């Protein structure tokens with residue numbers, strides 16, 4: 001399990017890193033929890049690895065103007081335990097606690113997870129439900145991509161060559177909101193066979209806002225917009241959950257067929273809605 | 282091209298020239314001569330290679346030695362002080378928290394982290410905290426007992 005030889009650079013500044021990434025066969029190293037296993041299997045063999053781990057300030061968490069800003073290099077552990085994230089984006093903190101195991105959470109990063117875009121990754125469901133904005137920069141560009149436009153296919157995102165995820169911006173969840181993340185963890189890998197993240201706001205007993213993000217079921221995470229609309233029109237949660245995944249492609253493998261995955265997405269949407277409703281005031 | 286790294290392991294300074302592709306576990310075992318951290322799966326699953334990096338448990342088979350440049354590492358060899366076992370080591374001994382012992386260095390490092398974050402964990406929290414460590418022998422119950430004993434909660 002020895003990776004192919006490569007050159008290693010550890011830039012001290014973002015400018016230096018972006019300059020390196022502007023050309024050549026170079027790959028970013030963040031927490032290494034996906035890249036290093038791939039390099040060991042020689043599924044990835046970059047000529048040069050650019051380690052972002054030496055650049056100060058890429059892992060900060062701040063709250064300003066109704067948004068929580070989380071730096072791409074914030075580890076899953078930091079997101080899970082950050083008082084600011086727990087108070088203002090509890091859905092994200094809860095989702096982080098479901099990722100892998102403690103050793104993986106100590107190293108793996110938010111930016112690395114979403115850039116890698118494993119179809120079975122946990123974060124994408126929460127980022128969709130939270131309507132996150134992802135700030136993406138390169139040596140000569142700086143743009144913001146909505147989570148709904150970011151995850152394009154399995155291991156494929158809206159990132160262009162030379163671009164890196166710099167930070168994720170999340171609107172602060174209202175304290176009256178209810179939220180929940182329900183996951184079927186693969187028994188061997190721990191990844192999400194299916195994971196459903198939900199946010200709900202209720203007024204006078206009626207749901208006035210519903211957001212549902214689904215990961216694991218298809219080649220990329222998606223918003224269950226038809227179910228959201230039904231909920232906002234007053235449909236019962238069971239009825240809304242029953243349309244989750246309709247018209248979406250579903251993955252099939254030895255562990256779970258496409259039909260079973262779709263079924264799991266609906267069951268777990270119902271459960272996540274029940275949890276969210278019990279938390280909504 | 283080789284790179285020079287300088288780090289502290291168990292409080293002692295080390296400086297070596299290494300290839301960037303050298304995994305930290307191979308550096309620890311083959312260059313630094315510390316064979317306490319074990320290689321079980323080498324695929325980031327079993328946790329036998331767990332060491333502390335800057336005070337947090339990590340799988341040293343899923344990290345390059347160059348990433349540890351300038352950092353502080355503690356391996357199982359760094360726990361016992363003045364000939365006395367660390368309380369977590371002693372608890373694994375007392376509670377028969379091991380059989381063959383292969384997983385034990387990783388289990389103990391992960392337990393150090395668990396008790397640092399949560400000094401009096403429940404059974405469920407212990408199992409959740411040790412999710413990244415596999416044992417083929419004990420059936421885990423004695424490991425959970427050992428962690429509880431180390432937390433000063435034996436029999437609770």
Ligand SMILES: Cc1cc2nc3c(=O)[nH]c(=O)nc-3n(C[C@H](O)[C@H](O)[C@H](O)COP(=O)(O)OP(=O)(O)OC[C@H]3O[C@@H](n4cnc5c(N)ncnc54)[C@H](O)[C@@H]3O)c2cc1C
Pocket residue numbers: 027028029030031032033034035036037072073098099100101104107108109110111112113114115116118120121122123159163164165166189190191192325326
């Ligand atoms: C045993 C194990 C269990 C796991 N279980 C789960 C799980 O249950 N759920 C889950 O969601 N994940 C799981 N993971 C994956 C884990 O969450 C990874 O940490 C994550 O997918 C990648 O993040 P990283 O920081 O480690 O990135 P790296 O591995 O360093 O990089 C991954 C990819 O993203 C690119 N990249 C990294 N950072 C950036 C950036 N800022 N901008 C642009 N590109 C970037 C890299 O070039 C590389 O291609 C598991 C991993 C392991 C080893």
Ligand code: FES
Pocket residue numbers: 319320321322323324325326327328329330331340341342343
């Ligand atoms: S040898 Fe590192 S996790 Fe198994």
Ligand code: FES
Pocket residue numbers: 378379380381382383384385415416417418419
């Ligand atoms: S004691 Fe043998 S693997 Fe755990």
